[in-house]
Amino acid sequence: MKRRPLTIQRLVWFLxxxxxxxxxxxxxxxxxxxxxxxxxxxxxxxxxxxxxxMGKEGGILPTIVATIYLALLAIVxxxxxxxxxxxxxxxxTRESALTRIIRFGADALAGxxxxxFGLFGFILFVIYLxxxxxxxxxxLTLAVMILPTIIRTSEEAIRxxxxxxxxxxxxxxxxxxxxxxNVVLPNALPGILTGIILGLGRSVAETAAxxxxxxxxxxxxxxxxxxxxxxxxxxxxxxxxxxxxPRAYGTALLLIISILVINAFAYILLFRLTRRFx
Amino acid sequence: xxxxxxILFALFPVIFISFAGCRxxxxxxxxxxxxxxxxxxxxxxxELYMQQHPGVEINVQGGGSSAGIxxxxxxxxxxxxxxxxxxxxxxNLQQWTIALDGIVLIVHKxxxxxxxxxxxxxxxxxxxxxxxxxxxxxxxxxxxxxREEGSGTRGCFEEIVMHGAHFAADxxxxxxxxxxxEIVASDPSAIGYISFGLVDERVSALAVNGITPxxxxxxxxxxxxxxxxxxxxxxxxxxxxxxxxDFVLSPEGQKTLADEGLIKAVP
Amino acid sequence: MREKLFEKILxxxxxxxxxxxxxIALFIFYEGLPLIFRIGPANFxxxxxxxxxxxxxxxxxxxxGSLQVTVLALILGGTLGLACAxxxxxxxxxxxxxxxxxxxxxxAGIPSVVYGFIGVLVLVPxxxxxxxxxxxxxxxxGIILGIMILPTVIAISLDALNAVPLSYKEGSLAVGxxxxxxxxxxxxxxxxxxxxASLILAMGRAIGETMAVIMVAGNALIIPKSPLExxxxxxxxxxxxMGYASGTHQEALFATGVVLFIIVALLxxxxxxxxxxxx
Numbered sequence: 001m002k003r004r005p006l007t008i009q010r011l012v013w014f015l016x017x018x019x020x021x022x023x024x025x026x027x028x029x030x031x032x033x034x035x036x037x038x039x040x041x042x043x044x045x046x047x048x049x050x051x052x053x054m055g056k057e058g059g060i061l062p063t064i065v066a067t068i069y070l071a072l073l074a075i076v077x078x079x080x081x082x083x084x085x086x087x088x089x090x091x092x093t094r095e096s097a098l099t100r101i102i103r104f105g106a107d108a109l110a111g112x113x114x115x116x117f118g119l120f121g122f123i124l125f126v127i128y129l130x131x132x133x134x135x136x137x138x139x140l141t142l143a144v145m146i147l148p149t150i151i152r153t154s155e156e157a158i159r160x161x162x163x164x165x166x167x168x169x170x171x172x173x174x175x176x177x178x179x180x181x182n183v184v185l186p187n188a189l190p191g192i193l194t195g196i197i198l199g200l201g202r203s204v205a206e207t208a209a210x211x212x213x214x215x216x217x218x219x220x221x222x223x224x225x226x227x228x229x230x231x232x233x234x235x236x237x238x239x240x241x242x243x244x245x246p247r248a249y250g251t252a253l254l255l256i257i258s259i260l261v262i263n264a265f266a267y268i269l270l271f272r273l274t275r276r277f278x
Numbered sequence: 279x280x281x282x283x284x285i286l287f288a289l290f291p292v293i294f295i296s297f298a299g300c301r302x303x304x305x306x307x308x309x310x311x312x313x314x315x316x317x318x319x320x321x322x323x324x325e326l327y328m329q330q331h332p333g334v335e336i337n338v339q340g341g342g343s344s345a346g347i348x349x350x351x352x353x354x355x356x357x358x359x360x361x362x363x364x365x366x367x368x369x370n371l372q373q374w375t376i377a378l379d380g381i382v383l384i385v386h387k388x389x390x391x392x393x394x395x396x397x398x399x400x401x402x403x404x405x406x407x408x409x410x411x412x413x414x415x416x417x418x419x420x421x422x423x424x425r426e427e428g429s430g431t432r433g434c435f436e437e438i439v440m441h442g443a444h445f446a447a448d449x450x451x452x453x454x455x456x457x458x459x460e461i462v463a464s465d466p467s468a469i470g471y472i473s474f475g476l477v478d479e480r481v482s483a484l485a486v487n488g489i490t491p492x493x494x495x496x497x498x499x500x501x502x503x504x505x506x507x508x509x510x511x512x513x514x515x516x517x518x519x520x521x522x523x524d525f526v527l528s529p530e531g532q533k534t535l536a537d538e539g540l541i542k543a544v545p
Numbered sequence: 546m547r548e549k550l551f552e553k554i555l556x557x558x559x560x561x562x563x564x565x566x567x568x569i570a571l572f573i574f575y576e577g578l579p580l581i582f583r584i585g586p587a588n589f590x591x592x593x594x595x596x597x598x599x600x601x602x603x604x605x606x607x608x609x610g611s612l613q614v615t616v617l618a619l620i621l622g623g624t625l626g627l628a629c630a631x632x633x634x635x636x637x638x639x640x641x642x643x644x645x646x647x648x649x650x651x652x653a654g655i656p657s658v659v660y661g662f663i664g665v666l667v668l669v670p671x672x673x674x675x676x677x678x679x680x681x682x683x684x685x686x687g688i689i690l691g692i693m694i695l696p697t698v699i700a701i702s703l704d705a706l707n708a709v710p711l712s713y714k715e716g717s718l719a720v721g722x723x724x725x726x727x728x729x730x731x732x733x734x735x736x737x738x739x740x741x742a743s744l745i746l747a748m749g750r751a752i753g754e755t756m757a758v759i760m761v762a763g764n765a766l767i768i769p770k771s772p773l774e775x776x777x778x779x780x781x782x783x784x785x786x787m788g789y790a791s792g793t794h795q796e797a798l799f800a801t802g803v804v805l806f807i808i809v810a811l812l813x814x815x816x817x818x819x820x821x822x823x824x
Contacts, residue, residue, distance in 0.1 A: 005722075005723045005725070005726055006723055008723075008725060009723045009724060009725035009726075012725045013632075013636050013725070015628075016628050016629075016631055016632035016636060017632060017636070019625055019628040019629065019632070020628065020629045020632040020633070020637070022625070023625050023626075023628075023629050023695060023699075024645070026692055027648075027649070027652050027692075027695070030652075030655065030659070030660070030663055030692075031652075031655075033663060033667075034659065034663075052325070080558065081558045081561045081562070082558075082562075083558075084554065084555045084557075084558025084559065084561075085555075085558050085559040085561065085562055087555055087558075088552075088555035088556055088558065088559040089559060101563060102559050102560070102562065102563055104563075104813075105562045105563030105565075105566040105567070106562045106563075106566075107745065107813045108566055108570075108806075108809065108810050108813060109562055109565060109566045109569075110745070110746055110749040110813075112566075112569060112749075112753060112806065112809070113752065113753030113754070113755060113779075113780045113783075113805060114753055114754070114755055114756075115753075115755040115780050115783050115784045115787075116569065116573065116753075116783070116802050116805070116806070117569075119573075119783070119787065119799075119802070120568070120569045120572055120573070123572065124568070124572070127354070133337070133339065144565045144569075147561070147562050147565065148562065148746075148749075149746065151562060152742055152746065153701065153704075156701075156704065156705065156708070156738075156739055156742065157704075160708040162710075175547075175548055176548055176551075176552075177547065177548055177551040191704060191708075194650070194700060194701075194704060197650055197653075198650070198653055198697070198700065201650070201651075201653045202653070204656075205653075205655060205656035205657065206656070206657075207656055207657060207658050207756050208755045208756050208784060211340075212787075215337065215339055216338075216339060216340060217337040217338060217339070218321065218325075219335060219337065227337050227339075232656040232658060235656065235658060235659065235662075236656075236658040236756065239456075239658070239662050240453075240454045240456045240457045240460075240760075241318065241454055241455065241456030241457075241476075243318065243456070248662075252656075252659050252662075255655070255656060255659070256651070256655060259651050259653075259655070260651050263647050263650055263651055264647070267647060341787075345787075421679045426764075426785040426786060427785065427786040427794075428785075428786055428787070444596065447765065447766045447767050448765045448766075448767045448774070448775065449765055449766075450679060450681055450763045450764060450765055450775055451763070451764035451765065451766075451777070451785060452759075452764070453759060453784075453785055457760070460665065461665075461681075464670055465670075465673065465679065465680070468679075
């Protein structure tokens with residue numbers, strides 16, 4: 001009788017390890033393929049140069065700038081709203097009609113396809129609010145897209161902060177807002193940051209919504225009212241049209257490296273912040 | 279912690295303000311939108327024009343011929359691009375032919391079939407002929423690839439070949455010339471149609487009714503699937519649009535297009 | 546006083562999501578509903594004839610297509626993702642998790658078009674050569690989507706599993722349960738809400754994915770009878786034909802959006818109901 005659970009465990013361990021290995025192989029294959037094909041293209045001329053001949057030659061600097069602008073602005077807009085929503089849902093209310101509506105709103109928003117965001121962003125921001133194809137329109141659209149992710153992960157993170165922590169804060173005379181800002185949020189930060197990273201990743205990678213709101217102009221954007229082509233859109237156009245495969249791979253590789261850098265940066269930040277509160 | 283959040287909130291308006299630039303004035307910017315077939319060429323021309331006229335901004339968007347036509351009709355863009363002829367309802371727009379192009383039927387390099395008639399084309403794309411055997415090829419099911427509904431290339435194809443017949447329900451649909459070419463290049467049983475300017479050595483072009491697509495046959499209109507790339511404006515073009523149009527139709531502009539595989543509209 | 550202000554600000558934030566949703570819904574329904582009622586919901590939903598230029602607006606093939614592809618993606622990606630999350634949470638050495646978790650989050654950042662592109666380059670020919678058919682198929686789309694949702698499922702499930710208090714797990718081990726038993730009987734149920742959250746988010750991503758699906762699904766207007774046949778999803782339908790936006794056709798695309806919207810809302814509701822019942 002005592003042996004069976006352990007045997008089962010070993011079997012399970014083996015199975016899970018295998019599946020994990022399989023998953024990692026797939027994921028690494030994708031990265032490896034892009035890397036192998038893309039590395040030769042990553043020269044300084046490519047990274048800092050301007051595109052020539054519709055992207056067939058030259059570099060991709062405008063797309064890099066565009067991607068950074070777009071993603072950062074989207075996060076800046078979405079994070080306060082998202083974390084605020086999560087805080088409100090967990091700290092200030094019990095289950096009521098209002099919370100159900102809010103939650104339903106966030107969940108439903110998560111399921112809206114990116115193409116509909118693209119449509120919506122196009123008609124509302126580009127046409128109706130006269131922003132034209134612009135970084136602003138793109139960022140606003142992206143912000144709405146990543147909002148549910150940030151809300152959900154922040155909510156999960158805040159929920160897991162033990163009530164005891166809050167009790168201690170109240171017992172020391174802290175007000176609700178003080179408790180939230182000084183105790184709850186710092187402890188929920190890892191989870192919140194997961195949501196932000198996922199959101200950032202989504203912004204950098206999004207194509208459908210961005211094409212219809214930020215446009216696909218290869219010019220160097222100089223303000224948030226300029227249209228811009230992000231790296232993801234550039235890759236899509238290069239690859240689909242067969243304009244320049246090497247550059248397509250180079251762009252894709254740069255995208256992946258960027259995400260890596262973003263994640264690394266976020267983790268360093270995370271480490272520094274949570275160390276203070278351990 | 280509170281400081282962190284305060285900073286975050288404070289950054290919001292600061293970033294907003296610092297990112298705000300001025301919008302370009304109408305006299306120095308041009309928006310061109312429409313056919314994805316024409317788009318890469320328009321972008322190239324825009325690039326050259328901007329090199330010669332610093333301070334001018336030209337932005338080129340895709341979206342498809344129909345979208346471009348609608349955009350210019352509604353004054354959302356200055357110039358519309360179309361790779362199909364205008365319908366009677368659209369005739370109120372001014373049109374300029376900037377290049378000649380053809381719709382070429384492509385098959386896999388190893389496909390032995392070399393020629394096809396217009397009637398056979400209609401049967402293949404409507405699903406009546408389903409096997410390459412019927413065309414003199416190997417015993418394989420034909421994989422038909424067509425473009426999406428709003429495509430000017432498809433519209434042109436429908437007009438010249440389909441004559442009201444529906445495309446086969448199980449035809450694969452792709453949204454760009456390049457995508458069609460990529461698929462045909464790797465699938466031995468595929469057939470698709472793309473712009474003449476985009477045919478390269480990875481695919482094999484079919485002759486239609488015995489006529490091989492080439493610059494001479496397209497210009498002479500003996501190749502049945504010849505078409506024009508159009509630039510459209512709503513009424514008379516303003517100064518900047520006029521200047522750009524002149525550039526496109528100039529010898530330099532035309533040569534640029536010819537170098538990329540298109541055929542000059544102005545010989 | 547300041548407390549009230551704080552609370553009000555948060556309420557405003559909370560309403561932002563709902564406002565955005567409301568705007569989107571308003572906009573889509575406003576544009577799309579008239580058409581649905583004009584040709585009749587039954588005709589719209591259950592007819593297989595999609596020929597907008599001729600006045601036929603049946604979207605049944607797309608509805609079936611979307612569901613098939615999403616279910617396949619959830620089965621493949623959900624199980625695989627959950628397995629990975631379990632492995633990383635309980636059985637993998639700590640040092641490896643510190644490397645792997647960021648790496649997996651990295652993969653959430655790969656654009657869908659890259660997945661789609663590799664799908665076209667590698668997966669589609671593979672399916673065509675080994676299993677037959679044109680390669681562009683439900684299977685291809687399901688696999689690619691399954692891979693795409695892996696990072697989401699893994700990351701959030703892993704967080705959920707790790708969030709189960711250590712004291713629970715220690716208590717279980719102390720009474721002699723193996724790690725697997727602890728995982729299976731204690732941690733998993735405790736993390737259920739987080740895991741289901743990850744699956745819901747993943748499902749949302751799968752149903753809503755457009756670019757990658759357009760590239761590998763084939764977009765043919767048929768109801769697939771085998772996973773090897775090409776398929777068109779609701780999202781692909783909208784994206785492919787959006788450029789042709791004109792009058793009735795455009796309304797039809799918004800109407801497709803309405804249906805998509807409702808399906809997603811229904812699925813989410815079911816998921817949340819299931820969640821509530823077990824808790």
